[in-house]
Amino acid sequence: MQSDTLSVLRRSRLFSAVSAADAAALLEDHRILELADGAVVFAEDSLAEFLFLVLDGEIAIDPCATSPQLRLCAGDTAGEEAVLTGTPHGATARASGPVTLLALPAGTLMAYLETHFEVAIAMISAMAGHLREQVREITELKMQSTAERLASYLLALAGEATGRAVVRLPFEKRHLADHLGMDPATLSRAFAKLRDKGVVASRTDKVEIADVAELRIYGDCAAFTA
Template sequence: MNPTTVPPPGRDFYAEIAFSPLFAGLAGPEAAVLLSGARIDSHDDGHLLFAEGEEAGGFFLLLDGHVELFVGEGGRTTVLDVAKRPAILGEAALFDDGRHPHSARVVGHARVLAVPRGPFLEGLESRFDLAQRMLGSMSVRLRGLVGQIAELKLKSTAQRLAGFLLGLAPEGEGKALVRFPYDKRLAAEALGMTAESLSRALARLAPLGVESRAENLVAIADVAALRSFCAEEGEE
């Protein structure tokens, strides 16, 4: 299915992307040059934003929704992460060999700002601060992946799932009702486990007041207790 494209509508366009540290405060003629040809696209489930090994024509700012990042080999795929707002996607290829190191596929529905490579890189030559912001974004992504690797080695499946659920819950203590933002199978893969392991992990969290409900809902009886459980040394 072809994407639904919304042309940049002047000030409203810049207001919509201002939440991103990369584009904060960007406006006027200089912004028009940097974002020449940029557009806001809406994509349905399964749409491939870019493929592993493909030459990068630009990068994307995720405005709404989720995007699965994965690599493939021998017919099998490995989920690296499931990105959400305000992630920047595909920017690494702009500074490396020009090819994407992984693939990116829309989960459910997503809106993205698609930024062409050429005009943006030309604009960076006179805006060192923007180059620093983009490197900062890449650094945040790298730290996140390092954190995920550390959790795979140091935390149990139940603790990794608990951390994921806490990330969906509002700040504070007490009770919370959260919903898996996408398919549990994908959530399991992103957490480095199988769907069966995720089900077993949910069962292990039951004594802590975690209850799986219909429609991908999960009830948390005590957010503070679950947070303390995550901080314990991991044991399978």
Template structure:
């Protein structure tokens, strides 16, 4: 594993609480795998044998309904992990994973991870913290779908991807805007309207790049309660 990939893994939510020999032993067995756009990482129903951390690119998790309709469960980019919840209990993947763009994934075998937890009990605390953060993010996502306008949901999505806390920032989006719309519970045409609405809040979209004029101001807009004018 290259130094850059190692740093991404160490800073990921999943591993950020691990230090020293335990982290070293775990990463010594990890491998980086490249995937082409549209390539399958795993399929719904496959044995959950590995945990993945995105080193570059975009990955989507989705489920297929009996009707054949696709429901996007989540989209993941650099530093985000997926697959851990089911891998830790020897289950099957409840969703499929597909590379949305060309990407590189850091693969950690679940058996190796579990072995390290048995040898280093403190790792369990770090994993619980990561699991709690994932759950918190999921609850926030559901709340956002119900309580935020379309433009606010897009603003929250951009803020999740922004690497800076304040000031101007540029964000790289997945090429497939249909994917973003699905992730945010919107139709593609609604997403286009939301992008237009965000111009007045300092967001400019050019192809797959979003330029945010002021991250703090956009955060204020995203967190504003749409019902507040009615209750003041």
């Protein structure tokens, strides 16, 4: 388990500049948390005591009540902006389904960075890049109608497929609604609006797209990352 955790840590963009030996040392005080769906990972305005790395499952972060959720999956980190700046968390993060997290004490990480300036700079650069991606994603989502948001998301799942395609939603529809910044009823209406474009959603996680090219009129796959 330790070797697997070390491997995931080193693959993380935030820790890419950390040597294998230093990464192993950082893990000496880590914790593994297994949380149920809806459990709070950290709360807005709370003290940043840990930096979290998602090992399995997903967590959702609510930037504010009116914005789409940000979803983080295996290999992503959460809480780094608060840890690295010494400020309280700016949003609340919750488990989106069962999730396994690595919790790295903030004190351990900051003590290491005090003597490894080049790694600190690399982490800040990685954090800034991630923030730009998140801002872009939220901005693009808010500029689209609900049907366009859904179309863009489905196209991202379809990838390079052409013609007819069948995609599977990676999480429950209620979580998809949160992710796209809408309530479940609005999501249902968005699916209904896309029916005349050949989109048929099953009662499970399967969605059929009759013609990917036609659906691209309503959403740009390149503008959204699933």
